[in-house]
Amino acid sequence: MNNRLPSDARETGAQMTDFAMQASTTREAPVADRAQALKQFALSDKTFYWLTRVSAVSVLLLLGGIIISLTVGAWPAIQHFGLSFLTTQRWAPQIEPAPILGGLGPIYGTLVSSIIAMLIAVPVGLGIAIFLTELCPAWLRRPFGIAIELLAGIPSIIYGMWGFFVLAPFLADHFQPLLIATFEGVPVLGAIFGGPPSYLSLFNASVVLAIMILPFITAISRDVFMTVPPVLKESAYGIGCTTWEVVRSVVIPYTRVGVIGGVMLALGRALGETMAVTFIIGNSFRIQDSIFAPGTTISAAIASEFAESGGLHQSALFFLGLLLFVLTFFVLACARIMLMRLERQKGT
Amino acid sequence: MNAIYSSRKRTNLIIRALCFGAAAFGLSFLGLILFTLFWNGLAGLGLSVFTQMTPPPGSNSGGLANALAGSLVITIIGVAIGAPLGMLAGTYLAEYGRHEKLTTVIRFINDILLSAPSIVIGLFVYVAIVLPMGGFSGFAGSLALAVIVIPVVVRTTEDMLLLVPNPLREAAAALGMPRSLVIKRVAYRAARAGLITGILLATARVAGETAPLLFTALNNQFWNLDMTGTVANLPVTINNFVQSPYEFWRQLAWTGALIITLSVLALNIVARVLGRERNTQ
Numbered sequence: 001m002n003n004r005l006p007s008d009a010r011e012t013g014a015q016m017t018d019f020a021m022q023a024s025t026t027r028e029a030p031v032a033d034r035a036q037a038l039k040q041f042a043l044s045d046k047t048f049y050w051l052t053r054v055s056a057v058s059v060l061l062l063l064g065g066i067i068i069s070l071t072v073g074a075w076p077a078i079q080h081f082g083l084s085f086l087t088t089q090r091w092a093p094q095i096e097p098a099p100i101l102g103g104l105g106p107i108y109g110t111l112v113s114s115i116i117a118m119l120i121a122v123p124v125g126l127g128i129a130i131f132l133t134e135l136c137p138a139w140l141r142r143p144f145g146i147a148i149e150l151l152a153g154i155p156s157i158i159y160g161m162w163g164f165f166v167l168a169p170f171l172a173d174h175f176q177p178l179l180i181a182t183f184e185g186v187p188v189l190g191a192i193f194g195g196p197p198s199y200l201s202l203f204n205a206s207v208v209l210a211i212m213i214l215p216f217i218t219a220i221s222r223d224v225f226m227t228v229p230p231v232l233k234e235s236a237y238g239i240g241c242t243t244w245e246v247v248r249s250v251v252i253p254y255t256r257v258g259v260i261g262g263v264m265l266a267l268g269r270a271l272g273e274t275m276a277v278t279f280i281i282g283n284s285f286r287i288q289d290s291i292f293a294p295g296t297t298i299s300a301a302i303a304s305e306f307a308e309s310g311g312l313h314q315s316a317l318f319f320l321g322l323l324l325f326v327l328t329f330f331v332l333a334c335a336r337i338m339l340m341r342l343e344r345q346k347g348t
Numbered sequence: 349m350n351a352i353y354s355s356r357k358r359t360n361l362i363i364r365a366l367c368f369g370a371a372a373f374g375l376s377f378l379g380l381i382l383f384t385l386f387w388n389g390l391a392g393l394g395l396s397v398f399t400q401m402t403p404p405p406g407s408n409s410g411g412l413a414n415a416l417a418g419s420l421v422i423t424i425i426g427v428a429i430g431a432p433l434g435m436l437a438g439t440y441l442a443e444y445g446r447h448e449k450l451t452t453v454i455r456f457i458n459d460i461l462l463s464a465p466s467i468v469i470g471l472f473v474y475v476a477i478v479l480p481m482g483g484f485s486g487f488a489g490s491l492a493l494a495v496i497v498i499p500v501v502v503r504t505t506e507d508m509l510l511l512v513p514n515p516l517r518e519a520a521a522a523l524g525m526p527r528s529l530v531i532k533r534v535a536y537r538a539a540r541a542g543l544i545t546g547i548l549l550a551t552a553r554v555a556g557e558t559a560p561l562l563f564t565a566l567n568n569q570f571w572n573l574d575m576t577g578t579v580a581n582l583p584v585t586i587n588n589f590v591q592s593p594y595e596f597w598r599q600l601a602w603t604g605a606l607i608i609t610l611s612v613l614a615l616n617i618v619a620r621v622l623g624r625e626r627n628t629q
Contacts, residue, residue: 052437052444053440055434055436056437056450059499062498069472127370127371131370135368150616155555156558211381275559279591303562318471
């Protein structure tokens with residue numbers, strides 16, 4: 001807003017400043033120095049204003065810097081491969097002198113693993129959120145909520161490690177054979193859930209991803225559900241609605257935009273997640289029918305290959321990074337716009 | 349009438365059971381993770397973890413001393429760079445530019461950066477710092493973490509300053525305080541607990557970040573706190589040890605993971621307690 005006062009106000013302000021200053025810091029300063037002290041105030045005022053303004057604008061510069069540096073890094077690959085990068089599956093950096101590199105495998109893996117993770121985490125997360133807001137006894141609500149929020153703060157490498165040592169062997173030995181046996185011979189599902197069970201697979205990575213984003217989805221949808229005015233719910237209960245009917249006809253319609261926003265926020269996280277996935281996805285660039293086969297995601301490919309890459313290979317990894325950033329940017333932007341709409345609705 | 353009534357009741361019962369099931373399912377998985385972490389991590393926790401260097405391949409003795417020290421320094425420098433910048437930016441959004449269009453844009457972009465993939469930030473720092481400086485360095489790692497800290501602190505600073513009641517500012521301004529002093533002496537002081545909470549949460553967020561360090565700070569097997577060279581750090585050490593064939597290395601990885609998790613949880617809890625004190629005041 002306007003940080004300058006009109007001149008007469010400034011003058012009364014000056015007298016007041018003088019008064020305030022006499023009481024504290026400049027007690028010993030002679031009155032003649034008043035003009036100088038005021039000038040100093042004006043200077044430090046202006047300095048502080050510009051310091052904060054420049055810092056605020058630097059947030060925008062940060063975004064610009066990220067986009068520019070990724071584009072610079074990716075430029076040789078963009079020039080060399082062009083749009084065919086998006087449709088080529090082969091990833092052969094070792095071929096000399098011109099490696100063949102296509103990003104289809106990691107792009108496919110990123111999308112598929114995120115979709116599977118969302119399919120698992122969204123219903124469970126919403127279920128927990130409903131439990132927390134409607135069913136849970138009041139004394140349990142706080143500790144349960146805090147536990148969920150704390151779990152959302154655990155670094156993703158911990159989830160990745162646990163997936164690698166505990167979950168992947170369990171899934172491969174017990175859960176995958178079950179699904180493979182169930183769907184054997186079924187036309188499409190047989191191929192999706194086919195093949196030998198494997199420790200390193202797209203499916204295992206998706207499950208770890210799902211567990212990792214579960215606290216996020218739960219925390220956000222709980223907060224969103226809390227915005228429903230109690231009067232609305234109470235009136236529904238009052239005319240004899242069951243819990244489910246209240247959730248379906250009052251809570252969900254009221255918070256729909258916010259829930260979708262929260263889910264997309266979690267999707268943004270899942271798309272860009274690195275450490276939870278890298279250990280167990282298998283780092284294979286080939287796209288296979290079965291989700292029990294190894295695959296890779298953009299972030300896993302960058303994490304595992306970047307350190308040993310150079311030239312066009314490195315540039316192709318930058319290209320993948322740029323694609324990932326653009327993808328998550330749009331998903332997150334949509335999420336924020338939806339959450340903002342809910343906030344405005346709350347305000348009116 | 350009765351049939352409808354009982355079918356409604358049945359549906360409700362099923363959904364309630366599913367919600368209870370979801371809660372039990374989610375919580376048991378998360379409990380399982382913590383249990384495994386403590387079970388495996390505590391087994392290797394001893395004094396040697398804090399006093400000895402990371403072991404060379406095949407060796408059966410060693411600790412995480414250099415990685416712990418390196419992580420501490422990288423994180424502290426990262427927060428020391430990111431937090432003041434974030435606080436100043438947040439101050440602008442909440443105090444000076446409250447009704448500007450620019451503020452809306454910055455807030456929107458900041459919220460997106462808040463959940464931007466951390467590996468992309470690693471790539472950004474690689475191009476912006478590592479290549480011009482001619483090599484991997486602990487300083488580059490700190491900068492990558494600072495980039496992650498900034499949006500978190502901007503957000504919390506703005507939120508906390510917006511909670512400071514306007515009459516406080518008006519009273520200070522009526523005494524003739526210049527605007528910058530009103531902010532520094534009154535608004536900051538009123539929001540102090542919240543501001544510290546934000547910085548602690550940001551620290552917790554970056555303490556376990558691995559992806560951006562993979563190609564900025566890299567790793568180092570020896571004791572080195574010279575920020576211009578590669579510096580050992582806990583997350584990358586864990587990343588390397590998890591996939592190693594040596595049993596001892598894997599054990600160290602679990603122990604390191606336990607240390608990271610405990611410190612992140614501790615930071616979160618302290619931040620939460622501070623934040624609650626504020627609310628009850």
